[in-house]
Amino acid sequence: MIIKDIELKHFRNYDHQELVFDPLINIFVGDNAQGKTNALEAIYLLSSSRSFKTHIIEDMIQFNEQSAVVSGHVISNNRPITMKIALTKKGKKAFINMNEIARTSDYIGYFNAILFLPEDLQLIQGSPRLRRRLLDQEIAKISPIYAYNLAKYQSLLKERNAYLKQLSEQHKQADTYLDVLSEQLASLQVDLINRRQAFVSLLNEFSQSLYQYIAEDEALQITYHCQYKEISEQAILAKYQDNYSRDIMYRTTVDGIHKDDLHITLNQHNATLYASQGQQRSIVLAMKIALLEIVRKEVGEYPILLLDDVLSELDDTRKEKLLNLISNKIQTFMTTTSLDGIDHEVVKKAKKLVISSGHLEGTY
């Protein structure tokens, strides 16, 4: 997949700007607060119909304007398509080749993007929720069934929790309704866990070798941590049944894949506790590049890669290795305030787009 160009109308600090891209490496260069990250956000929005910065649509519309439009020409599966997202204060509309697409799940998948942001270090340091979100988002990109079953799981879980909340304190016994909900939850989880397991095993395989290349001598290991030892509908249901009184007391569903996690270790030590900042950044980069490889394996094409503020944070050796990894095969968009001191071939050949106050000043 590649994006050939993008047009921004009243998006963030861009009034009206067209940007034409290189099929390989593109670098947005400019001072702070000029619109480099905004440009990445627009590309990501076109890809996923979501922002990586906000859930509030209005935030993306230029101050004092009523609406914004981001559109672009993409090559997906060797076919040219036009994608468009129109934003108004009331909501958003997504279009493929001028046809409005009502469901987000029908829009995503044409043009995938893998994103690396400075705050992605939280994937190592932060709560399990962030790692589960990564799993869910990335598996959904390659498996519509996963996305569908996960949505079903989440709505059943909500229903079960709402039911538990309104049960009276005296009511310590399960009833048929709780049984039915638990059965459905157990059955859905078997498929979701199997898909998560398969995905993490691929993620581990690719990340390990990529990390080994970026940071020699250190062994990375990513494993899926699921609270169930036996993955079968009967075993999961039995656990729910054993714990009915606890769930009724806590008024919530304690067990389930909404508690799963990824365990990340470096030389067998928990990365959350022991990895340095640079090691954490390298782990996350290895994981993100592994995601590119997984999408290619499953979908047949590389997604694009969006890297915000990465170059300035890595030491020279790691920077060079990262650039080696992405050269020649992955359309990449990077942002930086300066390219001084970086004389890698990839950077020399890249298209540099100089951004100033929401305008393209020029390219070189």
Ligand SMILES: Nc1ncnc2c1ncn2[C@@H]1O[C@H](COP(=O)(O)OP(=O)(O)OP(=O)(O)O)[C@@H](O)[C@H]1O
């Ligand atoms: N809805 C909006 N309308 C107009 N301007 C906006 C809007 N949202 C953000 N901005 C402006 O966009 C600018 C920030 O742009 P951006 O985050 O892309 O900067 P950047 O070039 O990535 O800078 P840095 O190097 O600091 O990361 C800010 O000046 C902000 O005020």
Ligand SMILES: [Mg+2]
């Ligand atoms: Mg920025």
